[in-house]
Amino acid sequence: MNGQEQRNISVNQVGYPMHSSKVAVIANDSGIFHLVDDQRGESVLEGNTTHPVVDQVAGVSISQADFSSWITPGIYHIELNGRRSAAFTISERPYEQVHRGLLRAFYLFRCGMELKGEYAGAWTHQACHTQEGIVYDDPSRRLDSCGGWHDAGDYGKYSGPGAKAVADLLLAYELRPEAFQQAIPIPETDGRMPDILHECRYELEWLFKMQDKRSGGVFHKLTTKYFPALNIMPENDRDDLYFLPVSATATGCFAGIMAMACRIYKPFDPEFAQHCLQAARRAWSWLEEHPDVRGFRNPMDVYTGEYGDNLDLDERYWASAELYRTTGEAVYHTAFLELARKSFPKYELGWADMGGYGTIAYLLNDSFEVDQEQHSSLLSGLFNEADQSIRRSTVDGNLISLEETDYIWGSNMVVMNRAMLLLLASHFSEQRDYEACALEHVHYLLGRNVLDISYVTGYGDRPVMYPHHRPSVGDKVDEPVPGLVAGGPNHGLNDDYMMEHLQGKAPAQCYIDHQDSFAGNEVTIYWNSPAVFVISHFMK
Numbered sequence: 001m002n003g004q005e006q007r008n009i010s011v012n013q014v015g016y017p018m019h020s021s022k023v024a025v026i027a028n029d030s031g032i033f034h035l036v037d038d039q040r041g042e043s044v045l046e047g048n049t050t051h052p053v054v055d056q057v058a059g060v061s062i063s064q065a066d067f068s069s070w071i072t073p074g075i076y077h078i079e080l081n082g083r084r085s086a087a088f089t090i091s092e093r094p095y096e097q098v099h100r101g102l103l104r105a106f107y108l109f110r111c112g113m114e115l116k117g118e119y120a121g122a123w124t125h126q127a128c129h130t131q132e133g134i135v136y137d138d139p140s141r142r143l144d145s146c147g148g149w150h151d152a153g154d155y156g157k158y159s160g161p162g163a164k165a166v167a168d169l170l171l172a173y174e175l176r177p178e179a180f181q182q183a184i185p186i187p188e189t190d191g192r193m194p195d196i197l198h199e200c201r202y203e204l205e206w207l208f209k210m211q212d213k214r215s216g217g218v219f220h221k222l223t224t225k226y227f228p229a230l231n232i233m234p235e236n237d238r239d240d241l242y243f244l245p246v247s248a249t250a251t252g253c254f255a256g257i258m259a260m261a262c263r264i265y266k267p268f269d270p271e272f273a274q275h276c277l278q279a280a281r282r283a284w285s286w287l288e289e290h291p292d293v294r295g296f297r298n299p300m301d302v303y304t305g306e307y308g309d310n311l312d313l314d315e316r317y318w319a320s321a322e323l324y325r326t327t328g329e330a331v332y333h334t335a336f337l338e339l340a341r342k343s344f345p346k347y348e349l350g351w352a353d354m355g356g357y358g359t360i361a362y363l364l365n366d367s368f369e370v371d372q373e374q375h376s377s378l379l380s381g382l383f384n385e386a387d388q389s390i391r392r393s394t395v396d397g398n399l400i401s402l403e404e405t406d407y408i409w410g411s412n413m414v415v416m417n418r419a420m421l422l423l424l425a426s427h428f429s430e431q432r433d434y435e436a437c438a439l440e441h442v443h444y445l446l447g448r449n450v451l452d453i454s455y456v457t458g459y460g461d462r463p464v465m466y467p468h469h470r471p472s473v474g475d476k477v478d479e480p481v482p483g484l485v486a487g488g489p490n491h492g493l494n495d496d497y498m499m500e501h502l503q504g505k506a507p508a509q510c511y512i513d514h515q516d517s518f519a520g521n522e523v524t525i526y527w528n529s530p531a532v533f534v535i536s537h538f539m540k
Contacts, residue, residue, distance in 0.1 A: 006452070007083065007084070007085060007086070007452045008026060008027040008028060008029055008083055008452075009024055009025075009026050009027075009029075009065075009078050009080060009083055009084065009085035009452075010024065010025045010026075010027070010085065010086075010447060010448045010449055010450070010451075010452045011024045011025075011077075011078060011085045011086055011088050011443075011447060011448050012088055012442070012443040012446045012447055012448050013086045013087075013088055013446055013447035013454045013459075013460030013461050013462065013463075014088065014089070014094055014095065014097075014098050014446045014447070014454070014459055014460055015088045015089035015090060015091060015094030015095075016088065016089075016090050016094060016443075017090075017091070017092065017093075017094060017439075017538060018071045018073060018090055018091060018092055019071060020068070020436070020439060021066075021068045021436055021439070021440070022066070022067050022068045022070070022090070023064050023065065023066050023067075023068070023399065023440075023443075023448075024064065024065040024067070024078045024085055024448070025062055025063075025064055025065075025397060025398055025399075025448055025449075025450075026049060026062065026063045026064065026065060026080060027058070027060040027061070027062060027450060028052070028060050028061050029049075029052075029063065029080060029081055029083070030049045030050070030051060030052045030063040030080075031048070031049060031080060031081055032046055032047070032048055032049075032080070033046065033047060033048075033049055033065040033067075033078055033079065033080040034046045034078070034079045034080070035067045035070055035076055035077075035078060036076060036077050036078070036079050036084075037074060037075075037076060038074075038075040038076055038077050038087045039074075039075060043079075044070065044072070044076070045067055045069070045070045047065065047066065047067065049063040049064060049065045049080070050063045050064045050066075051063065053397065055396070055397035055398075056404070056506065057396065057397070057402070057403070057404050057407070057506060057507050057508050058397050058398060058450040058506055058508045058509070059450065059505065059506025059507075059508065059509050060397075060450060060506075062397030062398070062450075064397075064399075065078055065080065070090065071090070072090065073089075073090055073091045073092070074089070074090060075087055075088070075089055076088060076089075076090060086447060086452070086460070086461045086462065087461065093539065093540070095442075095535050095538055095539060096182075096539065097459070098446070098456060098459045098483075098535065099179065099532070099535045099536060099539055100182070100184060101456070101458060101459060101482055101483035102456065102483050102485070102528055102531050102532045102535065103169075103180075103184060103195070103196060103199065103483075103532050104184050104186075104482075104483055105481070105482070105483035105484050105528050106149060106165075106169075106199045106202075106203075106525065106528065107119060107120070107184065107186045107199060108120060108123055108471075108481050108482075108483070109149040109150050109525055110148075110149060110150075110202060111128055111129050111146075111147060111148055111149060111150050111155065111157065111206075111234065112127060112128065112129055112130055112146035112147040112148070112206075113127050113147075114126055114127045116187075119184075119185065119186055119187060121482075122475075122477045122479070123471065123475060123477060123481045123482075125233055125234050125235055125471060125475070126233075126234075126235035127235065128155070128233075128234035128235040128237065129145070129146065129155060129234065129237065129241060130146050131145070131238075131240075131241060132144060132145060132241075133145030133222055133240075133241040133242060133243050134240055134241065134242050134243070135219075135242075135243045136242045136243060136244050136245060136299065136302075137245055143209065143243060144209055145209060145222050145241050145243070146206075146209075147202065147203075147205055147206035147209070148162065148202070148203050148205075148206025148207070149162065149165070149202070149203050149206075149525050150234065150525075151305070151524060151525060152305070152469075152522055152523060152524040152525070153467065153468040153469040153470055153518065153522040153523055153524075154223075154227050154228070154304065154305065154470065155223075155224075155228065155234055155237050155470065156221060156222070156223035156224075156304050156305055157206065157221065157222045157223070158220070158221040158222075158223075158250075158305065158307050158351075159207065159210050159218050159219065159220060159221065159250035159253060159254055160220075160249055160250050160253040160307060160309070160315075160351050160354075161307060161351040161524070161525065161526050162203055162206075162207060162525065163207070163253035163254060163256065163257040163354075164253070164349070164350070164351050164354065164357075164526045164529065165203070165525040165526045165528070165529040166200050166203050166204065166207075166257050166261070166529075167256070167257055167260060167357050167529075168349075168420070168526070168529030168530050168532065168533045169196055169199070169200050169529055169532055169533070170197075170200060170257075170260055170261065170264050171360065171533055172196070172532050172533040172536045173194065173196050173197065173264065174264060174364075175427060175536075175537075176536045176537055176539065177194070178539070179536035179537075179539035180194040180195065180196045180536070181194070183195055184199075186198060186199060188201075188202075192268070193268045193269075196532075197264065197265065197268065200261070201265070201272070204257070204258075204261055204276070207254060207257070207258070208275070208279060210222065210243070210250070210254065211254060211279055211282070211283065212246055215246065215286055216251075216282035216283055216285055216286040217246035217247075217250075217251050217283070217286040217290070218246060218247070218250040218251040218253075218254040218283060218286075219243040219244060219245065219246055219247075219250065220244045220245060220246065220247040220249070220250045220296045220307070221244045221250075221304075221305070221307065222241055222242070222243055222244070223241065223242065223244065223302070223304040223305070224237070224239040224240065224241060224242070224304060225239065225240070225242065225301055225302050225303060225304065226239065226303050226304065227303065227304055228470065230468070230470055230473050230474075230515060230516075231470070231473050231474040232470055232474055233470070233471060233474045233475060234470070234471065236474075242302070244296075244298070244299070244302065245296065245299075246286075247293070247295070247296035247309075247312075248287060248290060248293040248295075248312040248315065248316075249295070249296065249309045249312045249315045250296070251283045251286050251287055251315075252283075252287060252312055252314075252315025252316045252318060252319045252354070253315050253318070253319075253354060254279070254280070254283045255280045255281075255283035255284045255287065255319035255322070255323065256280075256315065256318040256319040256321075256322045256323075256354070256357060256358070256361075257322075258276040258277065258279045258280035258283065259276070259277065259280040259319070259322035259323045259325070259326045259327075260322045260325075260326070260361070261273070261276040262274070262276040262277040262280065262326050263325070263326050277326060277327070280319070280322070280323060280326075281323070283319070284319055284320075284323060284332075287316055287319065293312065294310075295308060295309055295310035295311070295312070296308055296309065307351060307352075309351075309352045311344060311352075313339060313342055313344045313355075314344050314345065314346075314348075314353055314354045314355035314358070315354050316335070316339055317336065317339040317340065317344070317346070317354075317355055317358035318354045318355065318357045318358035318361065319358075320332045320333075320335040320336035320339060320358070321336050321357075321358040321359075321361035321362045321365075322357075322358075322361045324336055324361075324362075324365065324368065325361050325362070325364070325365040325367065325368070328367065328368035333368075333371075336358070336362065337371055337374060339358075340362075340374055340378070346358070346359050346378065346381065347359060347381060347382060347385045347421060348417075349417040349420060349421070349530065350413065350417065350526075351526055356417075356421070359378050359381070359382065360424060362374070362375065362378060363375065363378055363379055363382065363424075363428065379428060382421065382424065382425050382428065383425055383428075383429065385421050385425070386421055386422050386424075386425035386426075386434050386437075388401070389401035389418050389421065389422055389437060390422075390433060390434070390437050393437050393440060397450075398440075398444050398448065398449055398450065398508070399437075399440040399443070399444075399448075400415060400418075400440055400441050400444045401418045401437070401441070402414060402415060402418075402508075404491070404507050407488075407489045407490060407491045407507035407508060407510060408490060408491070408492060409487060409490045409492060409494055409519050409520075410487045410488070410490075410524075410527060411487065411488040411489050411490060412445060412455050412485055412486065412487055412488035412527055413485075413487075413524075413526065413527045413530060415441050415444060415445060415488070416441065416445065416485075416527070416530035416531050416533075416534055417530050418441060419437075419438040419441035419442065419530070419534040420438075420530050420533050420534055422434045422435070422437050422438040422441075423435060423438045423533075423534060423537050426438070435537070438534060438537070439538060441534070442534060442535060442538065445485070445531065446459065446460055447460045447462065449508065450506075450508050450509055451489075451508075451509060451511060453511075453513065455485060455486045455488055456483065456484065456485055456486075456531070457472075457479075457480045457481065457482050457483060457484045457486070457523075458479065458480070458482025458483055458484075459482070459483070464480065464484075464486045464513055464521065465479075465480060465513055466480065466513050466514050466515045466521065467480050467481075467484055467486055467515065467521050467522065467523050468515050468516065468517060468518040468521045468522040468523070469481060469484065469515075469522065469523050472484075472515075473515050483528070484523040484528065485523060485524075485527040485528050485531050486511075486513075486520070486521050486522070486523055486527075487519070487520050487521060487522050487523070487524075487527065488511055488520065489507060489508050489509065489510045489511040489520065490510050490511070490519050490520045491507040491510045492510075492519070493510060493519070494519035495516070495517055495518050495519040495520070496516070497512065497514055497516040497517045498510065498512060498517055498519055498520055501514075
C-alpha cells in the first residue's frame with residue numbers, strides 16, 4: 001500500500017451516518033473490539049466481533065465489528081488486539097464533501113476550455129482539443145468538435161458512455177433534487193439552475209455536435225487514431241480528431257438522453273428543452289430507417305477505445321421509453337412494448353447494456369398511460385434484482401453483492417450500479433432493507449474492503465494515489481485530480497502490470513494502485529456518475 005503498513009481493520013474512511021448500520025470488517029482476526037474517540041483516545045464502546053469465516057472472494061477469513069448502536073457524532077477509530085483502523089466520522093451528513101467532489105470531477109473532466117484555479121484548484125489546464133474534427137468516412141468534411149467531457153484516463157469522447165453518465169446524473173437530480181442545492185461551484189453557477197444541470201448541459205451541448213446533420217444518426221465517438229503518451233496534458237494532445245462512423249447504439253443512447261433532458265430542463269430553459277426533443281426525434285427517425293445495423297468496430301487504423309456493442313435492442317428500448325415518457329405519443333409506446341417482449345438485459349446500467357434506463361423510464365412514467373401488465377412485470381423484475389443483491393450481500397464478508405465473477409474490468413461500476421438498482425427498488429417500495437444494502441456498497445467504495453483503500457481519489461485516509469489518468473500523471477501536482485472513482489479489482493488481470501504483480505490473488509485483491517494499470521486503476525465519467533447518484537440518496 002504505497003509503503004504504508006497494511007491494516008487488517010477496514011472501515012468507510014469517510015464516515016457513517018448516525019442512524020445507520022455501522023460495521024467494520026476485520027481480516028484474519030477476531031475478539032473484543034473497541035470504538036475509540038480518535039481525539040481523546042478513550043474507548044466509548046466495546047463488543048465482540050463475529051466469528052471469522054473464510055471468504056474466498058476476499059482471500060482472507062473475515063469477522064465483523066458492529067457498532068451501529070453508537071450514534072454520538074464525532075471522529076473515531078476501531079481497535080482490536082493492538083491493531084487500529086483508519087479514523088472516520090459519525091455524523092448526520094458525512095458525505096457532503098465527497099458528494100461535491102464526485103460531482104466537481106465532471107468539471108475537471110471538461111474538454112475544450114481552460115480550467116482555471118478559481119474552480120479547478122491546483123488541477124488547471126489550458127483549453128484543449130478545440131480544432132475541428134474530420135469525418136472519418138468523408139475526410140473532406142470537418143465539423144466543430146469542441147466541448148464535452150474527456151471520457152476516462154485518455155482524451156477520447158464517446159456518445160454512448162457520455163449518455164450513460166448524463167443519465168445517472170439527471171436521475172440523481174430528478175429523485176433527490178435537495179441533494180444539489182449547494183453550489184460546486186463552476187463557472188456557470190447562477191443560483192437559479194442547480195450546478196449539476198449546468199454541468200450536464202456542458203456534455204449535452206457537445207452531444208448535439210455528434211449528431212450527423214445530414215442523416216440524424218449519431219457518430220459513435222470522437223478520438224484521435226492513437227492514444228497519446230501517459231504524461232501528455234490535454235492541451236498538448238494535438239493529433240487530428242476523427243468523428244468515427246455513426247452507430248445504432250450511439251444513436252439510441254442519444255435519443256434516450258435527449259428525450260430525458262427535455263423533461264429535466266424544460267422548467268429552466270424551454271428553448272433548450274425543445275432543441276433536445278427535436279434532436280431525439282430525429283435520432284429516432286434514423287433508428288426506424290435503419291432497423292438492422294452492424295455493431296460498431298474500430299476501423300483498422302484506429303486504436304483508441306472501441307466501445308464495441310453488437311446488440312442495439314437495449315438502446316432502442318431506452319430511447320422509446322424516454323420519448324414516450326416525454327411526449328406521450330402512441331408511436332413510441334407501441335415501439336417500447338414491442339421491444340420489451342424481446343430478450344435482452346432490462347436491468348443493466350452499463351455503457352453496453354442500457355436496458356435498465358428504459359425500464360426505469362417506464363416505471364417512473366406517471367404522466368401518461370402505461371400497460372399495467374408490462375409495468376407490473378418490469379417492477380417485479382426490479383424487485384427480484386434487488387432481492388438477489390441483498391441475498392448475495394448477506395453472505396459476502398464485505399457485505400456487498402459482488403460474486404467472484406463480478407470482479408471484472410470496472411468492478412466499481414458494478415458496485416455502484418447495483419446500489420443504484422437497490423435505491424430505485426427502495427423508491428418504488430420504500431423497503432428500508434434496499435436502502436441499507438445500498439449503503440453497504442458505499443462503505444466498500446470508500447474503504448471498507450480487503451485492501452483498505454478508498455477507491456475515490458482525494459477522499460479517505462488511504463485513497464487511490466496513482467490513477468491511470470493523463471492529467472494526474474502529467475500535471476506535476478503530487479496529488480491526483482480529486483473525486484475520481486477508480487475501476488477497482490479485476491480478476492481478469494487485463495493489463496501487463498496486473499499480470500506481473502497480481503498472479504494468484506483472490507478476486508477482491510486483484511487491484512494495484514499504479515498508473516500503468518489501466519485495467520484496474522483507470523477512471524471514467526461513467527464510474528463517477530453512479531457514485532453521484534448513490535451518494536446523493538444519503539445526503540438527507
